[in-house]
Amino acid sequence: MLLPMSPLDSMFLLGESREHPMHVGGVQIFQPPEGADARDMRALLDAALTDTDQDVASRLGRRARRSWTSLGQWGWESDTRIDLGHHVRHDALPEPGEEAQLLALCSRLHSTPLDRSRPLWEIHLIEGLRDGRYATYTKIHHAVADGVSAMTMLRRALSEDPDERGMRAPWQHSRPRHPGPPVDAVEAVDLPRAVIHAARSTVGEFAGLVPALARTLTRAAREQGGPLSLAAPKTMFNVPISGSRQFAAQSWPLERLRLVAKLADATINDVVLAMSAGALRSYLLEQDALPAEPLVAMVPVSLRDEKQAATGERGGNDVGVLMCNLGTHLPEPADRLDTVRTCMREGKQAMAAMSGAQILAMSALGAGPAGASIVFGHNSRLRPPFNLIISNVPGPRHPLYWNGARLDGLYPLSIPVDGQGLNITCTSNDDAISFGITGCRRAVPQLHTLTTHLGDALRALEHAAGI
Amino acid sequence: MLLPMSPLDSMFLLGESREHPMHVGGVQIFQPPEGADARDMRALLDAALTDTDQDVASRLGRRARRSWTSLGQWGWESDTRIDLGHHVRHDALPEPGEEAQLLALCSRLHSTPLDRSRPLWEIHLIEGLRDGRYATYTKIHHAVADGVSAMTMLRRALSEDPDERGMRAPWQHSRPRHPGPPVDAVEAVDLPRAVIHAARSTVGEFAGLVPALARTLTRAAREQGGPLSLAAPKTMFNVPISGSRQFAAQSWPLERLRLVAKLADATINDVVLAMSAGALRSYLLEQDALPAEPLVAMVPVSLRDEKQAATGERGGNDVGVLMCNLGTHLPEPADRLDTVRTCMREGKQAMAAMSGAQILAMSALGAGPAGASIVFGHNSRLRPPFNLIISNVPGPRHPLYWNGARLDGLYPLSIPVDGQGLNITCTSNDDAISFGITGCRRAVPQLHTLTTHLGDALRALEHAAGI
Numbered sequence: 001m002l003l004p005m006s007p008l009d010s011m012f013l014l015g016e017s018r019e020h021p022m023h024v025g026g027v028q029i030f031q032p033p034e035g036a037d038a039r040d041m042r043a044l045l046d047a048a049l050t051d052t053d054q055d056v057a058s059r060l061g062r063r064a065r066r067s068w069t070s071l072g073q074w075g076w077e078s079d080t081r082i083d084l085g086h087h088v089r090h091d092a093l094p095e096p097g098e099e100a101q102l103l104a105l106c107s108r109l110h111s112t113p114l115d116r117s118r119p120l121w122e123i124h125l126i127e128g129l130r131d132g133r134y135a136t137y138t139k140i141h142h143a144v145a146d147g148v149s150a151m152t153m154l155r156r157a158l159s160e161d162p163d164e165r166g167m168r169a170p171w172q173h174s175r176p177r178h179p180g181p182p183v184d185a186v187e188a189v190d191l192p193r194a195v196i197h198a199a200r201s202t203v204g205e206f207a208g209l210v211p212a213l214a215r216t217l218t219r220a221a222r223e224q225g226g227p228l229s230l231a232a233p234k235t236m237f238n239v240p241i242s243g244s245r246q247f248a249a250q251s252w253p254l255e256r257l258r259l260v261a262k263l264a265d266a267t268i269n270d271v272v273l274a275m276s277a278g279a280l281r282s283y284l285l286e287q288d289a290l291p292a293e294p295l296v297a298m299v300p301v302s303l304r305d306e307k308q309a310a311t312g313e314r315g316g317n318d319v320g321v322l323m324c325n326l327g328t329h330l331p332e333p334a335d336r337l338d339t340v341r342t343c344m345r346e347g348k349q350a351m352a353a354m355s356g357a358q359i360l361a362m363s364a365l366g367a368g369p370a371g372a373s374i375v376f377g378h379n380s381r382l383r384p385p386f387n388l389i390i391s392n393v394p395g396p397r398h399p400l401y402w403n404g405a406r407l408d409g410l411y412p413l414s415i416p417v418d419g420q421g422l423n424i425t426c427t428s429n430d431d432a433i434s435f436g437i438t439g440c441r442r443a444v445p446q447l448h449t450l451t452t453h454l455g456d457a458l459r460a461l462e463h464a465a466g467i
Numbered sequence: 468m469l470l471p472m473s474p475l476d477s478m479f480l481l482g483e484s485r486e487h488p489m490h491v492g493g494v495q496i497f498q499p500p501e502g503a504d505a506r507d508m509r510a511l512l513d514a515a516l517t518d519t520d521q522d523v524a525s526r527l528g529r530r531a532r533r534s535w536t537s538l539g540q541w542g543w544e545s546d547t548r549i550d551l552g553h554h555v556r557h558d559a560l561p562e563p564g565e566e567a568q569l570l571a572l573c574s575r576l577h578s579t580p581l582d583r584s585r586p587l588w589e590i591h592l593i594e595g596l597r598d599g600r601y602a603t604y605t606k607i608h609h610a611v612a613d614g615v616s617a618m619t620m621l622r623r624a625l626s627e628d629p630d631e632r633g634m635r636a637p638w639q640h641s642r643p644r645h646p647g648p649p650v651d652a653v654e655a656v657d658l659p660r661a662v663i664h665a666a667r668s669t670v671g672e673f674a675g676l677v678p679a680l681a682r683t684l685t686r687a688a689r690e691q692g693g694p695l696s697l698a699a700p701k702t703m704f705n706v707p708i709s710g711s712r713q714f715a716a717q718s719w720p721l722e723r724l725r726l727v728a729k730l731a732d733a734t735i736n737d738v739v740l741a742m743s744a745g746a747l748r749s750y751l752l753e754q755d756a757l758p759a760e761p762l763v764a765m766v767p768v769s770l771r772d773e774k775q776a777a778t779g780e781r782g783g784n785d786v787g788v789l790m791c792n793l794g795t796h797l798p799e800p801a802d803r804l805d806t807v808r809t810c811m812r813e814g815k816q817a818m819a820a821m822s823g824a825q826i827l828a829m830s831a832l833g834a835g836p837a838g839a840s841i842v843f844g845h846n847s848r849l850r851p852p853f854n855l856i857i858s859n860v861p862g863p864r865h866p867l868y869w870n871g872a873r874l875d876g877l878y879p880l881s882i883p884v885d886g887q888g889l890n891i892t893c894t895s896n897d898d899a900i901s902f903g904i905t906g907c908r909r910a911v912p913q914l915h916t917l918t919t920h921l922g923d924a925l926r927a928l929e930h931a932a933g934i
Contacts, residue, residue, distance in 0.1 A: 018485060018580060039562070086711055086908060089575065090568070092559040094594055095506070101557070108556065112579040113485060117709040117909070127561055242584040244553055441553060442584065 002075035010074040012142040019243040021113040022142045025413035027106050030134045033404035038134040045125055048169035055173040063119045079119050093128035106137045107247040110413045120144050147393035158400035167403045233291035237422040238384040241440035249411035250451040251434040263465040266341045269392050274337035276390050276424050277326035278457025279450050295326045298386040322347035334464040388422045395427040412436040469542035477541040479609040486710040488580040489609045492880035494573050497601045500871035505601040512592055515636035522640040530586045546586050560595035573604050574714040577880045587611050614860035625867035634870045700758035704889040705851040708907035716878035717918040718901035730932040733808040736859050741804040743857050743891050744793035745924025746917050762793045765853040789814035801931040855889045862894040879903040
């Protein structure tokens, strides 16, 4: 039986092509418990692979299909012949087995499309980290889950109890053990719940009418001005892209960002955006490619409320967007942070005042780069509506464990598309915040230098705040 | 500047899709010299990667492009910004690092498409074989090279001299050091050189007119009957395929096949086909799916003469085909060998009597599965024109070395397409013959059992010959 797929989710299948695979990814690094090592962790996962009771998590057990009988519409059907050997794969790092090799491997794994004839996910079990840790890379199609719902799935597979054993593998079905604490709702937005519900209830009515929605958004932007502006300068990132990806990642203590935010009367998300702004300015100066006008970031915000985020009740894609002026033309870090803070504040106020249909219009775009690409395409003669997407997907607030192995690192990989060759996604884990930078390998040369620039930008913000 | 691409070569780009990447592959296993190990081999390759004089082999330095100005025709242009980090990749095998892990990795590497915005090749440097050997997997688009020309490129990168050092990496430009002995022309065919030249000279005239050629072939088949028949039974292999591949490989001493051939007054290629016939029969019996009628194999034969094969002068795709009755309905190994031998003999006689245009018609198909798929498509209501392609790409006759490391194993990977879910390709190396079996992971379950069946089939043929 073919179950219906939401029009928004099916956009990620329709908009996909050879050079634009539409999946999100994540790297998880685990520290085995005292007395155990990476081999023990692999042995546990291998045992799950050969488990005769293969109760695959429901969202991972269905595949996308369309046919003449569904009038060409995409739908979901359950796959009764799941071939776990296809979905769960063993990988290893070449010498010297450091994070550089892990990132290089994940860059490549993230470049290849998922097999559409099967459920749209892969998990790679990665051994060979010289420091004795064990890594996994998970890839899931954006039609199946966005960053937040992928995080919810991860959250469910793990435990806050370091002593819990007998836990099932991440791809297996498990009941929610932990009603709380919930995954954070994105902190940047505090929309009245009624508005969120209104936006959702119009999905059935409007979604699919993407051009109309784009007009709504454009009109909204003209009326509101400033924070919703669609005028962004051309940059080297806003070009057609190739099919290969480069990925870089690094984390910083969340406390450092929290302190900067506190002293500047800003949010942590504002600091994330200001760090990105500083790093982009430095990178573009190095490449001799900094535009005179400030870069504009599209910032997705969750439309889920806390309860839903915790239970993963709705799943799928529930996001809106704000446009943020990054102030990359300003040399002073404090000025850039101030620009970002003002812009996000005004945007949130504007959003709170918008009708459900208007938020939905943004939601259709905010579905991420795919939406943007489908609506706007890439037209080299036009100015891009924004320069890149910077998103902050909240992760677990407390240390999490899988059969005693502590989740030590968590890096998100996202989706570059034509006209949007670079993407920055952050996620928090326990007391750290990780930046994952995913780019087209051709459009963004030397992408790994951005992590160095991010670190420099954080230090500059601390310095400006008198820390 | 856009250089023209032959219509035959461009068929492999036109016929390609997400589920049907059109590249051939090869696994090479090297035994490091006395006193050296796999790390030394990697160090040499790494040094070549950072070599400032990056003189990439000419065929690996161009990319395929088509545009409005070329009226949508594919052509070649040289890529002035080759990003070696994209084309040459480090991989490692998970524990225990045996051939099973190597084959699993190569199955996956072979499943993913090449990036069309770049030159159409990849080389994977694979460490972690527990026995201390070092492996490479090379992937090259069929529009750039067929099996024979890929073999010529490999041949050029290696040396017969175990003491030669200072050799350049396989992807770098090197002058032919060894005018002889040449790579074998396919032994199965001995066509008058004049016929080959006639066939080639008509390429410009006819190629591209594929439907017309298909008619020619069909007519030729009707007139000639027997060996060129297009009537094959339906089998489990002749179905639409998915995007993921399974690969298995094994080698046997060439001497064993040579002895069977000698005693049966057959060619080594006949023995290859009889082994395949025996293995297919056993596999299909196991799957309870053996058709009552014999399977038909399409057997590509080279149209290159020896001198051209040695110098790689023409490159590209120069192949014709014969259709071979595999006698899979016959329980006796000797009867199957006899069927194959008779069929190949008659086919060669028929081919020698054909006009250049007729051979060319077969050549357009014989370009491999891609050609067949494009011409015939997969229509589940029709009988397939043949059941699978079995090809024998001649490899080096003597041990070859790269900076002292001996080429110890050489396995070919080929291209399944819709309607042709299984492919068997053989290649020889020194005194061994290797079978590479490439299949759709879904259409050919338990594909690895075919290697066991091949070994059984060889023993059965020896037994029948009184060995």
